[in-house]
Amino acid sequence: MRWLLPLLCLTLSFSALASAIPATGSHAVDKVLVLKSERKLHLQRRGETIKSYRISLGKQPNGAKQREGDLRTPEGFYWIDWRKPSDKYQLSLHISYPNARDLARATEAGVPPGGMIMIHGTPLDEEYPEWFFHTLDWTEGCIAMKNDDMREVWSLVKDGTLIEIRP
Secondary structure, eight states, X not given: OTTHHHXXXXXXXXXXXXXXXXXXXXXXXOEEEEEGGGXXXXXXXXXXXXXXXXXXXXXXXXXXXXXXXXXXXOOEEEEEEXXXXXXXXXXXXXXXXXXXXXXHHHHHHTSOOOOOOEEEOOOOOSSXXXXXXXXXXXXXXXXXXXXXXXXXXXXXXXXXXXXXXXX
């Protein structure tokens, strides 16, 4: 009986520690939420934010992407549908842009919708250090983050994860 109390205390200690650390299992992150106006990317589980990051957007950050080459980041609901290491931008997660609404809008306007929208890291450039990119909107419509942050997001976000991009 003497061992029961220490065992109970140990079990409760591990339970408290486990709830304080975000899980990294396959169901840890069930949504990526991007708030363009705040320049924030939030990793969420069951509607609660478990981690947030500062991001950079397309060179024309206001408004939703309308067509190929407009330098805007899309807005709407998409999926993280595949990933790859990038020679130019470290790691990258592909966003399933365009969705049906984006395609319909572009078709109605008679313009190509564009594609290859990614969440990616920052170039390694001797002339421009990473902090330089991190303080401005510089992409062609993608979502960029510091490389350390991108490595963490890469490990926590699985293919098939929902991403919502809000204005």
